[in-house]
Amino acid sequence: MGWLHRRGLQQLVAETPLTRSVLDQEPSALxxxxxxxxxxxxxxxxxxxxxxQPLPEVTDWLRRAVVVFGAERVCILSNRPYGPRVEWFAVHFPGVRFVSGVRKKPYPDGLIKTGELASVPLSSILMVDDRLLTGCLSALLAGARPCYIRNPFRSYQHHPVKELFFMLLRWAERCFVLLP
Ligand SMILES: [Mg+2]
Structure with missing residues (x-):
């Protein structure tokens, strides 16, 4: 499916600034x-x-997002929806849900469930993801809006091997979708 949707993904790469992080997506502007x-x-x-848990500056951003959209319309759609991060959200953002029990991205199931939980049309959901062939592709498949995070948060200090692996993976994804 990534190959079939590579034109859409190419366009996404072309129009995304290299510095794009979640913090330059102000909830009120969205x-x-x-x-x-x-x-x-x-x-x-x-x-x-x-x-x-999210970074402190992202926590502030999440608070603004909850004010703008309402907690029930802010969902976490991660392929790792378990562990201490779930407990952290239950304490700090009790209304924000992890979408789980669905096939992993890039299957569109998680976004379809998000639409049901939030009671909004899929075309009005913004899927924010740093991976072209998981989250961004799932948005294209579901008819939602992809937001490609080109400058993801990384910590080479804490997980040097994993971060290097994901850096190479993101680079390989861009090479794949940019094939003619
Ligand atoms: Mg990611």
């Missing part, structure tokens, strides 16, 4: 563009890989 709900990837988007 809402003004017709976004009604957020599906947020965790690793790379809210924090470095395998972190237990």
């Amino acid at each position: 809402a003004a563009c017709g976004v009604q709900a957020l599906a947020l990837d965790f690793d790379g988007v809210l924090a470095p890989h395998a972190a237990d």
Whole structure:
């Protein structure tokens, strides 16, 4: 499916600034563009890989997102929806749900469930993800809006091997979708 949708993914790469992180996507500005709900990837988007909680500046951003959209319309759609991060959200953002019990991205199931949980059309959901062939592709397959995080949070200090692996994986994904 990544191959079939590579034109859409190419366009996404072309129009995304190299510096794009979740923090330059102000929730009020997203809402003004017709976004009604957020599906947020965790690793790379809210924090470095395998972190237990979002970075402090992202936590502030999440608070603004909850004010704008309502907690029930902010969902975490991670392929790792378990562990201390789930408990952290239950304490700090009790209304924000992890979408689980669905086939992993790039299957569109998680976004379809997000649409049901948030009671909004799929076309109004913004899937924020640092991976082209998981989250961004799932948004294209579901008819949702992809937001490609080109400058993900990384911590080479904590997980040098994993972060290097994911850096290479993201680079390989871009090479794949940019094939003619
Ligand atoms: Mg990620």
